[in-house]
Amino acid sequence: MRPALPQWSGTLAAKAAAFITVMCCALAALLGVLVHVQVTNQTVGQARDQALQRLTQAAERYEAGDALKRGGGVDPPGLPPPLRNLAVSGDRGTMVADFEGRPTMWAAGPADGDRALAVAVDYSQQARTIAGLDRAILWSSGLAIGATLLVGAFAVTRVTRRLHTTALVARRISAGDLDARVNDPRTDPRTKAPARPQDEVAAVAAALDSMASSLQGKLLAEQRFTADVAHELRTPLTGLHAAAELLPPGRPTELVRDRVAALRTLTEDLLEISRLDTGRERLELDTEQLGPLAERVVRGAGSDTEVRVVRDVAVETDRRRLERVLGNLVANAHKHGRGPVVVTVDGPVVTVRDHGDGFPEYLVVHGPQRFRTEGGAKGHGLGLTIALGQAEVLGARLEFANAADGGAVATLRVPTE
16 A cells, blocks of 8 residues: 655645745835835825915914914914924924814914914825825735735645655655656656756656666666576576485485575575566465464474464465465574464464564564574575565565564454455
8 A cells, every 4th residue: 555645745835825925914014114104204294394384374474463364373272282382382393183073284383472373284185195005005915915825826836746746756666666757847858848947846856766767777687686596596406406315315415405405495485586576476366264274384384383363254365375474474483583482363463473582673673684684593584575575465464573571473464355
């Protein structure tokens, strides 16, 4: 089963969208503030100049004893107290305040005595202009942010989609599918246009494809070498076995025959591994009871192994391959562990446990590796490799672990459907 890919690409898109949103909001706020301040200063400045001009005219009429025009007077009602205090102290100034429900620009200056001469200019139009400008800034900023988000999301989604495809291909390769390739259009010289140069994602995809091709070539060369060596050894081993059978009885003859038999077993194991590597194995399915099948394997091994059937179940499987898996697990438990060795059948789950020193750490983490042993163990590391390969052909899952109280535990989960 292909491992599921976590949704990291959605997280990257969300981070990119958040970054774009923050930057757009910051830029829109900065531009909005600059425009608001500039226009407000200009509008207020014009209204202030107009109010001060009318205050000058009112002061001239007041000094000449003429009647003041509408909107001007001495200490008129509605004059803001801070502005009146400023005028009484001898200075001139302006101030915006509400008067009779409307925004008004006041201008005031000193008059005779402790009084202030002031004029009021309607500021409603300027206030509406500034308010309209603020609304326009908000709407245009919102539209700009939305448009930028759409364009940014489109661009980021294209990148994350390509990264997502590359990650899926990498996971397929790690799962054993060495034919998987990204085939990014930017990395294919037949489709790459001059206007679309390679980017970083295309470089990663090209590196992954190159790595997969190199890895596939090396593995195929290794498989061919293993198969060729095993095939070439069969003929001389057959002759050597026949010659050993003609030797006179005795201890030297027994040693020669034992070594020849071990070499023939190794050769057959190598041939089986080469067939598993090339994927040429085909299943011959039949319905089997796991309990009796485990008992047959133990009897055939001729070893002192206890079989416990907690719950028997019938499964559709390849009997020969399943017996090969269980036989290798039992043989490995007796060869590298210590008794008692117990085979437990609990439904479609079969466990083989010994009470030795347990599996090496590398085997528990990475699985069995051919021709690798540790701790002075004898063997070539092929038995468990074959068991794992045959289990994959069966569609079963074989796991290796160490028991908490000591000993190695191999767990085979046989598919029931």
